[in-house]
Amino acid sequence: MRLTLFNVVVAVIIAIAFAAVNAAYLVWAERRGAARIQRRPGPNINGPFGLLQPPLDGIKLMAKQLTIPGGADKILFIAAPVLAMFPAIMSFVTIPFSENIVAKNMNVGVLMIFAFAALGSTSLLFAGWSSRNKYAMMASIRAVSQTVAYEIPMLITTITVVMIAGSMDLMEIVHQQSGSILSWNIFPLFGRSHNILMPMSFLIFFTCTLAETNRAPFDLGEAESELVAGFHTEYGSMGFGLFFMGEYANIVIGSCMTTILFLGGWGCPFGLFPGVWWFIIKLYLLIATFIWIRWTFPRTTIYGLLNLSWKILIPLSLFNLLFTAGLLKVF
């Protein structure tokens, strides 16, 4: 496909639309899911099954006045929510949903997604710093130390997968896993490496995704019972809305990456009819797990969280990296 201006514009618009629709309806799904878990109906008034709730919420948020607290750093304060949303949307451009549905496939797709994910944490720092609020400041420092701690095991597990695939191209990684469930990276019996520790790698990656997206039980950046609303305490209106949507867009990105790296992308578990539908099924199953975990577990502590990363996840993922390297040499 030739890269023309038209193509790029269409790709970006589709990516934005996909991210926005996903973010809006994941809020709905989250609220319905939470309600189901808590034995209450949830939003069910506006439209069938409350499906009109997200657009109405959006309109309400947009109609609100954007207040900037006195003494806040105005430029950073306005830039932070945009920065929260932007990397997530950009990441969608490289994600292959199936053989044909991909905006722009790059041979360093993995690297690009991680680069943008790292950019996301600056938005938390900006928001906390510019709000001039002690709660927001504390929350953003927590969130940044957490993101730094969890990016390392996440990258190491990704390198393991990249080593197995021999490529940083997301398409190529999926192609390597084509076949049935047994050739996916999570159970690589027929894959290139016969590493029995891959399920553990998958769990590490999934845990890191939870932590990276600031989701419960790792939602220390917005621990509402301690830090009021965390880094977005001072945000109202669409500023808050963008943070909110950014969070859900990041969840989608994290689940997409998990699907591509470990669950064989658009491949079918039985080797039949590979296609975008399998990708979508896997993606939403992972997201449902996110919601399920959030409404079941209490929050961890900040030291428990950092200890988990530095003392358990990093050594384990490093060991697995070495083990995989050894296996690749042997087989």
Place this chain on the structure above:
Amino acid sequence: MSSPIQLKPDETFILNVGPQHPATHGVLRVKMEMNGEYIVNAETVIGYIHRMHEKMGELKTYPQFLMNLSRMDYLGALGYSHGHVLVVEKASGIEVPERAEYIRAIMVELNRIASHLFWFGAFVMDLGGFSPLMYALQDREHILDMLEAVTGSRLTYCYFRYGGLYNDVDDQFVASARKFIPRMRKSLKKYHKLVTGNVIFRKRLEGIAPLSKETCRKYGASSAVARGSGINFDVRKNEPYSVYPEFDFDIPVYHECDSLARYNVRMDEIEQSLRIIEQGLDKLPGGPIMPEKKPKIIKPPEGDYYQAVETARGSFGVRLVSDGGKTPYRLKLRSPTYSNMHLFDESCRGMLIMDALAFMGSLDLVIPEIDR
């Protein structure tokens, strides 16, 4: 966890937790001097909803003041009326029929379970888990329905009268209370499975905020705060009142002294309250609910009277000084949360803010009861 660094005074900052903060569950303000996330010093500031209940007690006649007691603690209101009713009956020598005493005990225990259930939900919510609150509220709803059917209100009951009760219980209440007991036991099992056994939950409470026996004694702590620190004190056993000596129940005492111990005490207390209700329903005698002979105007003879009761939040004492008139000369309300809360200032020093707020949750604070 304690702060390893020695600080100069200008290296800390002041964090105002409250009066409008999700963790304080009411209008309590805690002025915290912080070093990053560590608390160097904390000072609880109370009085935001002071309503002069004690003064009102001196100005109003006894029956007029009766409804004020249930406004002290909106979660376990019946226990507070019980204390007041008992002290006035003691002072003016009113005999209470046995049936009324049994119904009072059953009601107070039901109310205690409702209060503990709400605390359980709110406490887990403080730790970031939302769903248990909804489950707990559903169970609490059954209790409130039962209490509403008999007392006429759901939260601020005015059910006890000097000498008896306002309303007798009917068969429907007895039947629904009997049905409630096994259902609550089943729910308790579920809570233990869902919350008590959770790794994250235990990690957050084990060894957090140890309170020594001495600290508890120094501040006059009672309820689960004292019993979680190994002090075997419960007014129902130590200074028995009403018909409590006739019931067979245990006082759960834990010696770990940490937040988890306080949690465990309250969860076990729900089970013990269920036992009391079960026995109360079995033994419930017939007869009147109001005494036949009762003074028209309550005028306790001159003297100094005191009665303590065990409410959901601890030992609640009422001291009544009467000069023989229609209104008391002095009415002192010793509220348990007031003592329990003041532990916080001393004990939270050097703790992380998130541990400190979990600790605050384990104290089970109800702010209107502190400010009264």
